Amino acid sequence: MGRASQALKQVLETYGITQNKLAVTMGISRANVGRWFHGLDPSAENIAEITKALKQMNPDAAREFVRLYLGEILED
Numbered sequence: 001m002g003r004a005s006q007a008l009k010q011v012l013e014t015y016g017i018t019q020n021k022l023a024v025t026m027g028i029s030r031a032n033v034g035r036w037f038h039g040l041d042p043s044a045e046n047i048a049e050i051t052k053a054l055k056q057m058n059p060d061a062a063r064e065f066v067r068l069y070l071g072e073i074l075e076d
Helices: 003-015 019-026 030-037 044-057 059-070
Strands: none
Touching (some): 003 030, 003 044, 003 059, 019 030, 019 044, 044 059
16 A cells, blocks of 8 residues: 555545545545555545545645645655
């Protein structure tokens, strides 16, 4: 399981966001989200779209997804 998949799985579980809700918000099939949730890392473009969708649903979830994916790269 890649880093983005792990981050996505953790955020969805922590914030109670279903795979279906993310898929609907992104305008894609739930099967795509399911693949990411179960270990296939999304592309960089999809990571940006996931972040936008999470921000619409819960800005804290979006921030946590980015933090888990990128780590503390921007913090001093």
